[in-house]
Amino acid sequence: MKFSINQTELQNALGTVLKGTSSKSTLPILSGIFIEAKEDSLIFQATNLDLSIQYQAKALVEEPGKTVLPGKLFFDIVKSMNDAAVHITTNDEGAAIICDSSSFMIRTLDPNDFPSFPKVEILQKISVPFETFTSMIKKVSKAASRDESKPALTGINVTLEDGTLSMVTTDSYRLALASAAVKNDNAENFQAVISSVFMADIASLPKTADDLTLALTENQIVVTYQDTVFINRKIEGTYPAYKRIIPTSYVTRIRVSRQQLISAVRRASLLGNTGVSVKFEVDVPSHTLQLSSTQDNGSLKETLPFEGDGENIEIGFNCAYVTDGLSSADGDEIFLELTSSAKAGVFKTEGECSFLYLVMPMRI
Numbered sequence: 001m002k003f004s005i006n007q008t009e010l011q012n013a014l015g016t017v018l019k020g021t022s023s024k025s026t027l028p029i030l031s032g033i034f035i036e037a038k039e040d041s042l043i044f045q046a047t048n049l050d051l052s053i054q055y056q057a058k059a060l061v062e063e064p065g066k067t068v069l070p071g072k073l074f075f076d077i078v079k080s081m082n083d084a085a086v087h088i089t090t091n092d093e094g095a096a097i098i099c100d101s102s103s104f105m106i107r108t109l110d111p112n113d114f115p116s117f118p119k120v121e122i123l124q125k126i127s128v129p130f131e132t133f134t135s136m137i138k139k140v141s142k143a144a145s146r147d148e149s150k151p152a153l154t155g156i157n158v159t160l161e162d163g164t165l166s167m168v169t170t171d172s173y174r175l176a177l178a179s180a181a182v183k184n185d186n187a188e189n190f191q192a193v194i195s196s197v198f199m200a201d202i203a204s205l206p207k208t209a210d211d212l213t214l215a216l217t218e219n220q221i222v223v224t225y226q227d228t229v230f231i232n233r234k235i236e237g238t239y240p241a242y243k244r245i246i247p248t249s250y251v252t253r254i255r256v257s258r259q260q261l262i263s264a265v266r267r268a269s270l271l272g273n274t275g276v277s278v279k280f281e282v283d284v285p286s287h288t289l290q291l292s293s294t295q296d297n298g299s300l301k302e303t304l305p306f307e308g309d310g311e312n313i314e315i316g317f318n319c320a321y322v323t324d325g326l327s328s329a330d331g332d333e334i335f336l337e338l339t340s341s342a343k344a345g346v347f348k349t350e351g352e353c354s355f356l357y358l359v360m361p362m363r364i
Helices: 007-020 070-081 128-141 196-203 258-269 319-328
Strands: 002-008 034-040 041-047 051-058 061-064 065-070 083-091 097-099 100-107 126-130 155-161 164-170 174-181 190-195 211-216 218-224 229-234 251-255 277-283 287-294 298-305 307-310 314-316 331-338 347-349 352-357
Touching: 002 007, 007 034, 007 041, 007 051, 007 070, 007 083, 007 164, 034 061, 034 070, 065 070, 070 097, 070 100, 097 307, 126 128, 128 155, 128 164, 128 174, 128 196, 128 211, 128 319, 128 352, 155 196, 174 319, 190 196, 190 229, 196 218, 196 229, 211 331, 251 258, 251 298, 258 319, 258 331, 277 319, 314 319, 319 347, 319 352
Parallel strands: none
Antiparallel strands: 002 061, 002 083, 034 041, 034 065, 041 051, 051 229, 083 097, 097 100, 126 211, 155 164, 155 190, 164 174, 174 352, 211 218, 218 229, 251 307, 251 331, 277 287, 277 314, 287 298, 331 347, 347 352
């Protein structure tokens, strides 16, 4: 096999498929990147048996063929090279990689040992603007659980219901919900729990104005974006009936500067480590929100103006949870809806992609 490709394009291809390799498997072939050269293009593939990625790129192919190169090493080599043409030639002994005055020779793996790319039967498919899809992921990803004993909570619950695409995460202490209308006239309603790590990888892809296609099979998720295809297993298990815990009413609703609020909460968090609480005191007659935190090493008080109405309420929140929610939201202002000091508070933003962030209270 013999081909040439621009260093930047090759680095992008390898950086994308490298996420699908496995460094912990007992099968060495799964740490490699499969490359097939044919006609005027290259097909890159990687898999860890749960996640499979395929990327296609244009190249000057002089001799077609197949090979498997050690993924991390190959990527590091290409990343270190100048932005110029990279020439790669393979034989039975290994692969020669040449760029400008740099030349490497690395051993290859047998392409016949590499698992075939999955062939799947699509049951449902929708198209979503890439920016909308990734914006939703970024809004909810921080609230996903890290507790592997509850697999469903480690994922993002994705649903399509009557033309509205929603993503939900929860770790039992907070809940994040992002929703957006999508134009898919023939799409049927669906629900799937998708790995939050996999979704974060999707969100990190280069942003364009193109659409992303999300397809479902019986037990897998297929994401297609430009020339890249990702296939990942759904997370098994039943997702909690989260709608039951979202309040349908409130007694107090205020609107406050998101940036001022997040800065004040971050200052409160300086007084301690993980688990620092901050007290919100809503004074409706004076339209002021006082934030306070008292720890063994000091205290903080800060007052912010707001617009809104309702009853005076005092409630405590975990600083880290509030910071995560506020930093995941967008826009200049954020709404806070409260029912009582003993019930969850709800932060909201409005727009084309709405965002709801529910936080359980702490004792104050």
